Amino acid sequence: MSTDKRAITRQQVNASAMVQILGNSEAEHGRPFRGIVVDASPKGMGIRLPQAVEANRAIKVEIEDMMFLGEVAYCAPAKDHAGEYMIGIEIEQCLTGLSGLQHLVQALAEEKRTPVRHE
Numbered sequence: 001m002s003t004d005k006r007a008i009t010r011q012q013v014n015a016s017a018m019v020q021i022l023g024n025s026e027a028e029h030g031r032p033f034r035g036i037v038v039d040a041s042p043k044g045m046g047i048r049l050p051q052a053v054e055a056n057r058a059i060k061v062e063i064e065d066m067m068f069l070g071e072v073a074y075c076a077p078a079k080d081h082a083g084e085y086m087i088g089i090e091i092e093q094c095l096t097g098l099s100g101l102q103h104l105v106q107a108l109a110e111e112k113r114t115p116v117r118h119e
């Protein structure tokens with residue numbers, strides 16, 4: 001009998017991610033560091049990290065062309081990975097297609113710098 005009470009089953013993953021603990025202002029944000037996403041669902045994910053993170057902290061997770069914003073639900077020592085920690089996060093926001101968005105922002109910035117010629 002499983003003790004997992006999640007409403008949605010998480011899929012096993014093995015993806016490198018950049019993780020950043022968020023503060024109340026940009027100056028309070030922690031430095032980004034690498035982690036490994038080990039499981040994920042539409043509402044949450046488990047991430048193995050080299051450091052502990054307090055529960056209830058806001059967190060940003062970037063994986064390839066996606067960014068997730070959420071809150072740390074728990075943190076515990078990682079089984080089978082001495083000196084590392086497992087965190088579970090509840091996903092609150094997800095952005096995809098970030099490279100396309102970056103190209104759009106650059107194009108708009110170029111357009112703004114280019115003087116409009118009236119004929």
